Amino acid sequence: MAGHAREHTSAWSRREAIRLLGLGGAGLAAACGDTPGTEEPAVESPAPAESTLPDGAIVRTILEDLAPGQLAHGAVLFHEHMSLDLPFWDRLVGADNPARESFIGSPDAPYFMQDVDVMVEELQAAAREGVAALVDGGHADMGRDVSFLRMVSERSGMPIVVSGGYYTDPFHPPELADRTEDEIAEALAAAATAERWGAFGEIASSAEMTPGERKVFHAIGKAHLLTNVPIFTHTANGLEAETQLDIFESLGVPPGNVAIGHMGGLEDPEATVHRRLAGRGAFVGFDRLGGGPDADAHKVPMIRALIDAGYVENVLLASDFARASDIQRNGGPGYAKTVTQFVPMLREAGVADEQIRVMTVDNPLRLLAFVPTGRESAA
Ligand SMILES: [Zn+2]
Numbered sequence: 001m002a003g004h005a006r007e008h009t010s011a012w013s014r015r016e017a018i019r020l021l022g023l024g025g026a027g028l029a030a031a032c033g034d035t036p037g038t039e040e041p042a043v044e045s046p047a048p049a050e051s052t053l054p055d056g057a058i059v060r061t062i063l064e065d066l067a068p069g070q071l072a073h074g075a076v077l078f079h080e081h082m083s084l085d086l087p088f089w090d091r092l093v094g095a096d097n098p099a100r101e102s103f104i105g106s107p108d109a110p111y112f113m114q115d116v117d118v119m120v121e122e123l124q125a126a127a128r129e130g131v132a133a134l135v136d137g138g139h140a141d142m143g144r145d146v147s148f149l150r151m152v153s154e155r156s157g158m159p160i161v162v163s164g165g166y167y168t169d170p171f172h173p174p175e176l177a178d179r180t181e182d183e184i185a186e187a188l189a190a191a192a193t194a195e196r197w198g199a200f201g202e203i204a205s206s207a208e209m210t211p212g213e214r215k216v217f218h219a220i221g222k223a224h225l226l227t228n229v230p231i232f233t234h235t236a237n238g239l240e241a242e243t244q245l246d247i248f249e250s251l252g253v254p255p256g257n258v259a260i261g262h263m264g265g266l267e268d269p270e271a272t273v274h275r276r277l278a279g280r281g282a283f284v285g286f287d288r289l290g291g292g293p294d295a296d297a298h299k300v301p302m303i304r305a306l307i308d309a310g311y312v313e314n315v316l317l318a319s320d321f322a323r324a325s326d327i328q329r330n331g332g333p334g335y336a337k338t339v340t341q342f343v344p345m346l347r348e349a350g351v352a353d354e355q356i357r358v359m360t361v362d363n364p365l366r367l368l369a370f371v372p373t374g375r376e377s378a379a
Pocket of ligand 1: 202234235262320
């Protein structure tokens with residue numbers, strides 16, 4: 001199984017992938033927010049570009065498998081949240097935490113991540129602002145509801161990639177402790193098929209990785225080898241980033257199928273850790289963007305450092321959207337805030353449009369595209 005996964009990667013070099021996704025200008029304009037609001041169908045990639053894909057590589061959305069070129073007309077946000085539940089927030093921030101309301105909104109209104117009408121409206125606004133697809137980073141232990149996401153995607157027309165896995169140790173279901181890594185991997189592979197997961201994510205470790213989290217990272221690596229389904233992670237602001245990648249690599253998971261997340265939170269102005277991850281071939285996620293200059297200014301030099309070191313092909317951008325106060329209905333910037341709030345800061349810092357396109361379109365599609373093994377359906 002490891003051999004199969006490696007074959008997948010070697011059949012699709014970085015260079016080919018860039019050529020493959022280096023499509024016309026329409027996508028860039030959309031990703032830069034220059035396109036006026038339209039309901040146009042996806043611009044498909046030219047046939048020659050798709051011919052460089054390994055046979056059968058697809059992006060698995062909740063509704064259908066798509067060729068990556070079908071999502072190349074706008075930004076693909078690799079780590080967002082569109083479905084969580086209130087018990088998750090009670091456990092994460094505490095039921096009595098005054099900050100809770102900024103996440104869940106007014107207690108008098110339905111929670112927006114359980115309100116299909118609100119979510120449809122928000123994702124249609126994101127489409128108008130240049131978003132081609134979003135990846136939901138939740139899973140069952142966070143209260144993520146696959147049928148809700150399917151309904152939202154159907155009604156909004158927005159492609160959604162659903163993921164699955166496990167969050168930090170306190171959220172692990174108790175039965176994990178009694179199961180082996182291989183048993184967990186088998187169950188993950190089966191669930192990935194049954195629920196059409198397009199990624200394993202966000203797979204989480206705490207500031208110091210616990211033994212239970214280490215077990216989950218091993219199980220996720222093994223589930224990847226069974227399925228080829230790509231992986232994105234949660235770190236505590238960049239801590240244990242290299243440990244996460246060490247585990248995956250020790251199992252034979254190709255680093256190009258892994259995005260290490262929340263790396264914008266690491267105090268590392270020269271992006272030393274980020275450059276080491278990229279040098280090993282992994283994607284580096286700056287995935288809490290769009291909070292304005294105070295929150296984001298320090299991330300720009302880190303991204304510049306990666307670009308200057310030759311790693312533009314390893315950078316991923318997203319917002320980890322989670323706050324009710326950020327939806328447009330509540331006067332916030334909305335789900336496209338990576339594109340509308342943060343990308344202009346990059347451009348101001350001299351990052352070229354082509355590089356922005358690589359980071360917002362080509363890279364996430366390269367992470368998400370995989371060749372299903374068929375193995376998972378046997379489980
Ligand atoms: Zn996270």
